[in-house]
Amino acid sequence: MSKAKEMMVSTPRRKCLTFSIIGLITLAVVLGLALGLTLGRDHSQAASGAKPKEPEGNPYPSPVAMNGTIPNNTDNVTLDPSLIRRESDGKLFLFTTGDTDAPNGTVWTADSLYGPWEKQSQPMVDKESGAPQVYNVNGTYYMFYQTHTFNYSSIGVTDPEADQENHSASIFVRTSTTMEPGSWTEHGRLNITWEQKYNQLDPSLLTIENTTANLAHYYLSFGSYQTGLYQVPMADPPVELAANAMNQTVHLEQNATSIADSQDMTEASFQYYHDGYYYLFFSSGICCPFEKSWSQAITDPYRVMVCRSENPRSDFVDKDGTDCLADNGGTQILATHKGVFVPGGQGIYDDSVEGTILYYHYVPTNNKTDVIEKGYRFGWNKMSFTDDGWPEVV
Incomplete structure (x- = not known):
């Protein structure tokens, strides 16, 4: 005090x-x-441990204004967005998680980040899916996505927890040269071993440009709640795990104090390289303010965090130098503010037109309890780096 x-x-x-x-x-x-x-x-701060009051005004910039219909839905169609621009003609594609009415995912397209956006009539994939991430790898588009209902008993897993929601999730990969409906080739499930310590959710691909004897060309991060975020090496091309990959799995991040109280849990990893550092973006807190968890989301709202390291496989710290694996480190770069509630599910995209941007989903509100529209909305802001190399929303 x-x-x-x-x-x-x-x-x-x-x-x-x-x-x-x-x-x-x-x-x-x-x-x-x-x-x-x-x-x-x-x-x-009269009481020890009391949460500080939220700053007055708008501590973060509002999402960039868009023309026409902003990608949104009355449920959670724009949850966990993935944004990419097609190299051949500059057309933008926004892939999003499905919901009860559209469990196969949704695709939006536009010519400009400012819109107007058009919702495509065909679903993203032909099965229940979520948290897609799409990357351009040497002219081929790779989509990594999850399903929540993989039958692990079919591959010999006997633990009853493998049948529970989210713990029954698994990650798949598909490729296309155009991203148009009907053009995708399915490559099947990634053979990540089922374990109690992680959920196979929220995949993110990191490409290592200058590989060495100790570094693979591609790494996939994943994880949601449980004990945090993990990373596994991928083959080249990245349609399957690398040989002996599970013996090379590393633990990137966790909030150790959250395991007991279910607060500040982490998920939605996104790996990104910039100027000598590997950045690990992730979401922390309660993501989904449905009726059953609205009060929890208010007390522990979803937000965007980041850690970084010179090593893509370990030693991630936050801006204060706190270890993100051992000591609950993480620097907040976007959180609930005026008109924006529980932002997260983020990604970073180096756009050829607008530069580096942070994109995410959020619930539009007048305040924490007055919802403008049910469900989620797509938002984005430009992102820059400080002189000492930390990202900030601008």
């Missing part, structure tokens, strides 16, 4: 005043001094 500065107050007296008036003035001075001392104290 910071020390309040105390000021002594003196009040001049006029000799012509009567004794009674002098007494009143004296009393006023005493009361004023007491009140001044009380108001002069800093009570913003």
Whole structure:
């Protein structure tokens, strides 16, 4: 707690005043001094561990305004977006998680990030899917996505937890040269071993340009809640795991204190390289303010965090140097603010037109409890790096 500065107050007296008036003035001075001392104290953190008040105004920039219909839905169609621009003609594709009415995912297209966006009539894939990430690798587009209902007993997993929601998830990969409907080739499930310590959700691909004997060309990160985020090497081309990949799986990040209280859990990893550093973006908190979890989302709202390392496989720290695996590190770069509730499910894209951007989903609100529209909306902002190499939303 910071020390309040105390000021002594003196009040001049006029000799012509009567004794009674002098007494009143004296009393006023005493009361004023007491009140001044009380108001002069800093009570913003009166209780140990109390959460600081949210800053007034708008601590983060609002999502960039878009023309026409902003990708959204009354459910969670724009949850976990993936954005990419087609190299041949500059057409933008936005791939998003499916919902109850459209479980196979949704695709939006536009010629400009500012819109207008058009929702495509055909689904993203021909099965229940979510959290897609699409990358251009040497002219071929790779989509990594998850399903929540893989039958692990079919490959010999007997643990009953493998049948539980999210813990039954698995990651698949498909490729296309155009991203048009009907052009995708399925390559099947990535053979990541089922384990209790992680969920196979939210895949993200990292490409290593200058490989060495100790570094593969591609790495896939994944994980959601449980014990955080993991990474596994991929083959070249990245349509399957590298040989002996599971023995080379590494643990990238976790919030160890959250395991007991289910607060500040992490997911939605996104790997990104910039100027000598490997950045690990992720979402922390309660993602989905459905009726059953709205109060939780208010007390522990989803937000975008980042850690970085010079090594793509370990030693990630936050801006303060706190270890992101051992000591719950992570630097917040986007959180709930005016008109924006629970932003997350983020990605970074180096756009040929607008430059580097951060894109994400969020719930539009007037405040934390007054929802403008049910469900999620797509948002984006430009992103830059400080002189010491930390990303910030601009």
